[in-house]
Amino acid sequence: MPIDRLADLTSPKLAARLVVKVGSALLVGQDGTVRGEWLDSLVHELAEARGRGQEVIVVSSGAIALGAAKLGLAKGGRGSLADAQAAAAVGQIGLASLWSERLAARGIAAAQLLVTLDDLEDRRRYLNAAATLGRLLKAGVVPVINENDSVATAEIRFGDNDRLAARVAQAASADAVILLSDVDGLYDRDPAAAEAQLLPRVEGVTAEIHGMASKTSGSGLGSGGMTSKLQAAEIAERAGIALAIVNGTHDAPLARALAGEGAGTLFLPRRRDAARKAWLGGRQRMRGTLVIDDGCCAALARGGSLLPAGITAVEGDFTRGDPVAVRDSEGKAVAQGLVEYTSDEIERIKGRRSDQLEALLGYAPRAAVIHRDQLVLR
């Protein structure tokens, strides 16, 4: 029986491995100090979850907020990339010791992992991270993870810990992700509107669901917002992982949020891609785009490979093995995958039949531009 309601996330059978993401606004008060009592009450709940037999991974934000307060930086340290990186470097030391001390007080060892986007985009590094997480959990440790903000530049950053948490859950083969935040969940329209209704359950993050996301984060302390939370739900759903967005502002945040319906939004996965395809589909950074015609779209939907004949345009400069987005003639994202040819080669073979490739290029190691095994539909 799969996870079906928020309360199931407390079950060691249904949610044996949990990722709990803590937003900056929960951990750090508006004055820049740590919300110590709140943190204690959460750590108490995490210890309880472990007592029930659940394994726990924490993804903790708050480095930038803590560091900015210490350095007296404007805009919570988010005024510039250099400010954010300096704030994160200062704040992360404190953040790690906070978690380590509070968990130790309950007899639990903590481990720190700082990761960049590339660590999880590169297959080999991703598998490495997965192995480390597995080993830590086996040793009874609680991994506490954050983005390595001090070295990650704009192009190689997640920028928000929501997607990071979903990617970590995927790497750790977790059963569920809980995003503890300062919003109640997903509303069907701007939550400020009088008629706005909280959605208790979402099956599949469709375009309609994306349309409901408001663009801003309530507190201004974190960088998340509903958009990145929905992207996180998409990454999780692809891997067959449930994801909950719950309001964690109060003490005993997990008990309150998971006790009943209406306390948050639970995203249920519709499918479970094989592990490698889930990783591929969760990749964030594409090197280019292939535009394809309607016939090719239909062939992909039937499970086919992407052949040169259906390609109408190539954008970007990429090499063999790079991840690229696939769009239809209207610009809608239909798939992503790893290419067998460089962008220059595809420029030369687009619109042509596979049996013409050798004459065009002088070689033709592959009939497809993206083989179906290296392709995931959106």
Ligand code: GLU
């Ligand atoms: N990694 C950032 C920090 O520790 C937080 C990112 C986010 O707000 O999601 O401050």
